[in-house]
Amino acid sequence: MADPLPAAPLAASEIGAEVARSDAEPVNAKGRRSLYAKRQKIYPKRAKGLFRRIKWIAMAGLLAIYYLAPWLRWDRGPLLPDQAILIDFPGRRFYFFFIELWPEEVYYITGLLILAALGLFLVTSLAGRVWCGYACPQTVWTDMFVTVERWLEGDRNQRMKLDQGPWTANKLGRKLVKHMLWLVIAVATGGAWVFYFADAPTLARDLASFDAPTAAYLFIGLFTATTYLLGGIAREQVCTYMCPWPRIQAALQDEDSLIVSYHPARGEPRGAHKKGESWENRGHCVDCNQCVAVCPMGIDIRDGQQLECISCALCIDACNDVMDKVGLPRSLIGYDSLAGVMAGKAEAKPKLRPIRPRTVLYAGLMVLVGVVMLYALFTRADLGLAVERDRNPLFVALSDGSIRNGYTVHVQNKHHDERTFVLSVEGLPGARLAVVDAENDLAAEMTVTADQMESFRIFVTVPRGGVHDEATDITFRLRGAGGEMVQYDSVFRAPDHGGRR
Amino acid sequence: MSTPRKDDVSGVDTTGHEWDGIEELNNPLPRWWLWTFLACIVWSIGYWVVMPAWPLVADHTRGMLGYSQRAVVADSLAKAKASQSGYAKRLAALPAGENPADPDLQSFALGGGRSAYAVNCSQCHGSGAAGAKGYPNLNDDDWLWGGKLADIEQTLRVGIRSTHPDTRLNDMPAFGRDGLLTLPQIADVADYVLSLSHSGAVSPQAARGQTLFAENCTACHGETGRGNRELGAPNLADGLWLYGGDRASVIASISESRRGVMPTWEGRLDDVTIRQLAIYVHSLGGGE
Known part of the structure; x- marks a missing residue:
């Protein structure tokens, strides 16, 4: 934790030898602003503690999911891909373990997005920007890039010194290796992305032998560029300038949401503190600025809630470390509700209220949407029927006086093997139904290959005098060998004299 | 409008724009944003040079790459044609x-x-x-x-x-126009022809028409009026009529003859x- 910069305004002895003091200054401090702001480079200092540990674990878990998920296998039979998670654009299917979605079923994705949005609302109203601080790819990848940077260039002060110093072979070497490693991470990121869209082992082989489709290389290049740019170069600017979420969060939090907060009632008036000095008539904040030094957004949490704050809680770790050293209780900076912060030194601290109308509403809506989606998923038919009636001509009169209507029948077989169905028509006594297959033969059966939709032309013919109305409601029924059945309502058209002459 | 001033809370100057008491802060633009904007201008100038861009009086600037959407379409059409040649x-x-x-x-x-x-x-x-x-x-x-x-x-x-x-050719005489049958005779034949596709009793007119039909029409349309495809003679016994199945239309058909035309598509x-x-x-x- 020792900060080797000796140029601190206060000598280390003044605030106690065990507490290092930093001159870190918030980048958005008043008086630092101009019309065009050059980016103030942020040198986040390494933090240690509970929340840093949680972030490491979250990072490892999320990266593992991202990189490994496309390699999971899931057996779907010989005709279908065995990749557990696959977005198959040419085949127009989305595979997710036991779920297989057809293009017209994107409403499941809508449902998932609604669930994700409600989940975000719920978590934010409970504990602030947990997503931003722990799980957002921008945070995770920036964290990874900063880690690489720290590994090569040292912690905050070494990095600052290196940047201010002249270009030496050492500096050039470190910077070069850093950017190389960043590019490797970026390529791995873009590379992992394309595996979600094709069979991963095949694509990996093709990529290595330069036989992969151009689109694969193009997308790897694109995501390499964006990862390198956003994670390595732009970093916190993505959150402050590009992301809409910081603007929305204020509407989702209330005074009972747990947020990363500084307790001014306990901390102020802040000031340097010498070892052995009394804590009477002053705040617990020793103004060491460690909370600013570790902040990846380069802000000062003691200024209160700010849109830049991603709630990564590293300032909590930094401050707890300092509080331990000066022998004061932890959580001068900690997760607390605005109500708790406002209560200040009052004896009766407001109770935490995780169960509030808005959290109940969000949770209730999530359960509702989830149940509806699960119900829809488990009750959906694996057989689909749609019938299009010929509109031109509406009907055809045949030489024996019978009336013929043409229909195009679309049959979806969502099974993983070929099935044969029998189509029948009801509502028209005496009607003959014939399927026109490619050779123009007439058959009653329809065979659909595994996991496909096929279309058939059919003719329904009613003998002379068999139909009396211009339009007769009919129902098509499609039956499978296993007794499964779907139906579709349509209309049979005839001339207004009903075919009688 | 209000005059620009320093906002108390943020310490940032306002732009002077104000709506219902809500003022707009004049926060600084990130400098890279400015560079991006300038880069876009440079890009657009480069685009004008290499791609078709500006309309002229009768033409447009072609650009150094010579790209043309029309050429792309012609190319894909030619490719599609070529890929069909096997079929x-x-x-x-x-x-x-x-x-x-x-x-x-x-x-x-x-x-x-x-x-x-x-x-x-x-x-x-x-x-x-x-x-x-x-x-x-x-x-x-x-x-x-x-x-x-x-x-x-x-x-x-x-x-x-x-x-x-x-060419296919069917040559039915115009029985009325050419004076081969009188109008009442034609009407009788029409009644008989209509009776072929209608069930029920045969009227006396139709019975008269049957004789005339046997004399004049069966050579092409056949004894039973079922037509002859060799000659392009239509089937008169079905319920389908190319020129209308009402009495007046049938009389007109017998009287004037119908001479439908379809072009040859060879060549x-x-x-x-x-x-x-x-x-x-x-x-x-x-x-x-």
């Missing part, structure tokens, strides 16, 4: 009157036939091939010259009353297209 050869090699056994070839024929039909045939026969008065419905099973694939292809090739030397469409058209028309539901 086209196989279709042309098929014996006349035979439907392709290969489903891919069949759908190539149907697809090509459908679009050729829309361009060349729909004007008379209708976009759904339902026909109109004087223009046969191609969906039904009533054919003047035969509904086999080979018959349909032959009709497409030579046409009816066309300029083709082998206007290539052999493959004619074959595609025949297969398409045959597939509409009346094919034999």
